[in-house]
Amino acid sequence: MTHSRIAVVTGGGTGxxxxxxxxxxxxxxxxxxxxRRQDRLDAMATEIMVAHxxxxxxxRGVDLANLDAVxxxxxxxxxxxxxxxIVVNNAGSAQPRIESGLASVASAWESTWRANTLxxxxxxxxxxxxxxxxxxxxxxxxxxxAELGTGSPAYASAKGALEAYAISLMRExxxxxxxxxxxxxxxxxxxxxxxGRISPERRERLLTSIAARRPGTPEEMASxxxxxxxPQAGFVNGQLITANGGTYLSG
Numbered sequence: 001m002t003h004s005r006i007a008v009v010t011g012g013g014t015g016x017x018x019x020x021x022x023x024x025x026x027x028x029x030x031x032x033x034x035x036r037r038q039d040r041l042d043a044m045a046t047e048i049m050v051a052h053x054x055x056x057x058x059x060r061g062v063d064l065a066n067l068d069a070v071x072x073x074x075x076x077x078x079x080x081x082x083x084x085x086i087v088v089n090n091a092g093s094a095q096p097r098i099e100s101g102l103a104s105v106a107s108a109w110e111s112t113w114r115a116n117t118l119x120x121x122x123x124x125x126x127x128x129x130x131x132x133x134x135x136x137x138x139x140x141x142x143x144x145x146a147e148l149g150t151g152s153p154a155y156a157s158a159k160g161a162l163e164a165y166a167i168s169l170m171r172e173x174x175x176x177x178x179x180x181x182x183x184x185x186x187x188x189x190x191x192x193x194x195x196g197r198i199s200p201e202r203r204e205r206l207l208t209s210i211a212a213r214r215p216g217t218p219e220e221m222a223s224x225x226x227x228x229x230x231p232q233a234g235f236v237n238g239q240l241i242t243a244n245g246g247t248y249l250s251g
Contacts, residue, residue, distance in 0.1 A: 006031075041060070071126070087124055088225060094155055095153075144187075
C-alpha cells in the first residue's frame with residue numbers, strides 16, 4: 001500500500017541505493033532517483049514501477065559533484081514536487097589513485113570530498129525548505145571505513161564528515177520535527193564501490209574480520225534506511241547506526 005510520501009534517493013540506480021529505492025517504494029507514492037548515469041536510473045525506475053504498481057518514479061541524471069548540475073536539479077524539484085518527506089544521500093565514489101606529489105594528493109582528496117560529502121550537503125541544503133515539517137527525514141549513507149580508519153584516507157574522512165553534518169542538522173531541524181541520521185554499512189556485496197576493486201585475498205581478510213563470516217547485502221542496509229525514514233523513527237535523531245556483521249562494536 002502506498003501513501004503520499006515523496007522520497008529522493010541519490011545514487012539510486014545500483015547497489016544499496018537501488019535497494020533503498022525499492023524499500024521506500026513500499027510506503028511512498030513518489031520516488032526520485034538521482035545519479036550520474038541516466039540509463040541506469042531509467043532502468044531502475046521501470047523496475048520499481050513494475051514491482052510497485054501505483055508508485056511514480058522520476059529518474060534525474062545529475063552530476064552531484066557539479067554545483068550547476070545540482071542547482072538545476074533543485075530548481076526542478078521546487079517546480080515539480082509539492083514537498084519532500086525523505087532525502088537519502090547515498091551517492092558516492094571511491095578515492096582515485098594518488099600518483100605522486102602534493103598536487104595528486106590534493107586532487108584525489110578534493111574529488112573524493114566533492115563526491116561523498118559536498119554532494120550530500122548540496123542536495124540536503126537545496127531541498128531543506130521542501131522538507132515536511134514535522135516528519136521530514138534526512139539519511140546519510142556513511143561507511144565503516146570512517147569508524148575504523150581503513151581503506152583510503154580521503155574516503156574514510158569524507159564519510160566521517162557526514163556524521164558531523166548529521167549532528168548539525170539534528171540541532172538545526174530537530175525542533176521542527178525533522179530527523180537526520182547516518183547508516184554506516186560494513187562490507188557489503190552487490191555494490192559498485194567494491195566490485196572489481198578488491199583481490200580475492202583482501203576479500204577473504206575482510207570476511208574473517210566479520211563475526212557473521214559473510215558480507216552484508218544491499219537489502220539489509222536498505223531495511224535500516226526504511227526504518228529511519230518511517231514515522232515510527234521520529235525520536236531517533238543525530239545517530240550513527242552501523243550494520244557491519246560484528247566487524248567492530250559501536251556506541
